[in-house]
Amino acid sequence: MVTANMPKTSPVTVGLVQMSCDANPAANLQKALTRIAEAADQGAQVVCLQELFGSLYFCQEENADLFELAEAIPGPTTDALCAAAKTKGVVIVGSIFEKRAAGLYHNSSVVIDADGSLLGVYRKMHIPDDPLFYEKFYFTPGDLGFKVFKTKFGAIAPLICWDQWYPEAARLATLAGAEILVYPTAIGWHPAEREEWGDRQREAWRTIQRSHAVANGLFVVAVNRVGVEMPVAGSLSRPANYEGLEFWGGSFVSGPLGDVLAEAGSGEEILLVSCDLDRIEETRRGWPFLRDRRIDAYQGLQRRYLDDQE
Secondary structure, X not given: OOOOOOOOOOOXXXXXXXXXXXXXXXXXXXXXXXXXXXXXXOOOOEEEEOOOOOOOOHHHOOOHHHHHHOEOOOOHHHHHHHHHHHHHOOEEEEEEEEEEEOOEEEEEEEEEOOOOOEEEEEEXXXXXXXXXXXXXXXXXXXXXXXXXXXXXOEEEEEOOHXXXXXXXXXXXXXXXXXXXXXXXXXXXXXXXXXXXXXXXXXXXXXXHHHHHHHHHOOEEEEEOOEEEEOOOOOOOOOOOOXXXXXXXXXXXXXXXXOOEEEEOOOOOEEEEEEEOOHHHHHHHHHOOXXXXXXXXXXXXXXXXXXXXXX
16 A cells, blocks of 8 residues: 655765776776765765776777786775775775686676675676777676675666667666666777767767666666876887877766766766666656566577577
8 A cells, every 4th residue: 555654765876986097006096085085075875986997998909918907806996995985984886807817807896885895796798899999808708697786875786888788788687676777987989980970979878878777767877987098008009190099978877767867077077966766666657668578579689690590
């Protein structure tokens, strides 16, 4: 029976830390810790960091020496993030270049609860291999599935960058109980493409993530990096007169109807956004997409392509 005094979920304030990085991992970590503290002091309860915040985006080149940037989980970075979470009483979604074993590396996210406990790890499932985004050289695809972590301030599914283009990932996280999808991101313009394609690329990036919010009736957080970055090791394979990747920022939060609740600019910024988790129930009552799914008819989704001969 519905009553007027049914308990309501308090809005959750999410802080997105959009920052530039340099070649000094220790400086990047300290910068992130400072931003986390600032976000918490401004009222953030969940603080989200961008993809691979501990270094420059090293995947612009294929260089085995750069595996030295990786570290174990738990390790120095997660220890520092856990301490920060406990001190400020905030949930942290962080991004780590994970060394799992000798010769085995992942692009991973960690979720740390407000008491400083490391709730778990998500390993990036979809790994791109495009010009200047040579991630398959460094990262083994994730093998943990699509994880949802029940934190003090809500159920969070940490997906990562290239995952954001796949509706299957968002849907499976939703079916596992996610209320907030968080996409730590490192996306920017290839120098040869920005003039012709830049605006359309950025709008496609925003649109696909907003569509996950609509299709699943939940909140989507995308936190991107900013700045122009050159290859870390100065690879000779880069194009002549190469000017580096320009990461466009534009971090944002979408509500369950695809409405952009707030959006950052192209510079360093801490973006605070109030997310009323009660909107999830309200939205799904009006648009009951989960109810109307034809789960008896989706067998083909586990095939690469529906060839006639199969």
